[in-house]
Amino acid sequence: MKIKFITTFIILVFLFLNKSANAKFKNNIIVKIENEIITNFEIKNKILSTLILSNQEINQKNINSIKGKALDSLIQLKLKNIELSKYNINNDLDQVNRYLNSISSNDINKLKFKFEKNNVEFDLFVEEIKTEFKWQKLIYEIYSKKINIDGVSLDGEIKKILKDKVDITEYRISEIEVERKLNQSSKDIILDIQKKIDELGFETTALNYSVATSSSNKGDLGWINSKSLSKKNFNILSKMSINDISSPIEKQNVIIFFKLTDKRKTKAENIDINELKKKLINQKKNELFNLYSRSHLSKLKNKSLIEYK
Secondary structure, three states: OHHHHHHHHHHHHHHHHHHHHHHHHHOOEEEEEOOEEEEHHHHHHHHHHHHHHOOOOOOHHHHHHOHHHHHHHHHHHHHHHHHHOOOOOOOOHHHHHHHHHHHOOOOHHHHHHHHHHOOOOHHHHHHHHHHHHHHHHHHHHHOHHHHOOOHHHHHHHHHHHHHOOOOEEEEEEEEEEEEOOOOOOHHHHHHHHHHHHHHHOHHHHHHHHOOOHHHHHOOEEEEEEHHHOOHHHHHHHOOOOOOOEOOOEEEOOEEEEEEEEEEEEEOHHHOOHHHHHHHHHHHHHHHHHHHHHHHHHHHHHHHOOEEEO
């Protein structure tokens, strides 16, 4: 009886110490951004969830390779949370569930089990998704007038297409967008990303390293109408074959890579005018949204106190 008591006592002490150690690990602050903090537990969760979503093996090499991106992503997330706290924006749970279904092949429970199996908190991952969708709403609310597209000018563009009987070319594009930091040369960044694309593939590299909003969808931008592309991007894509990856495109403080995953043409006589107009508006809105989202986040980062512990 005495031995049983001692054994039980030792187990309880071990569990208590283990729980305390875990609590200490979870609450170890790595970065403080204003009134928000990032713990090493959150970084671990972010790294592992990223590897799970990209179907990469969880090993030290892969963990080390995305540590920096994971921390940058969490800093951006905290900046968004700080800004969102100033506004009354509700979660759209249907939108969150649609996204979870899209990344889990309509089996959210299976994805959740995969997280639990690897000791990754699924709820923390879901909170990140909620923040991202609320951020999208906020940017649209703040910049709605600037994001609004002039339908009249589009009508003129569409009429010209129909008049000239020009076939419509659409490109299925994926992108990787990386920031050019002050202490890094463009050449080093380009070589590093190209190496990662060779090793991991374009989609996994986009998920792990791209700073664009499309990164959560492995860089996929969907079908893009050639008429909505800038002249520079059109010249690049029109010369590419399916599965080609573009040369790096340097633009302000970012470097962009495109992958052409598919291409199709629609005959002028088969064009649905309303559908074409809708697509052109959505594409132009998305481009403006990404521009204002990056700009707004950059302003927040520049005026916020970020302390590394």
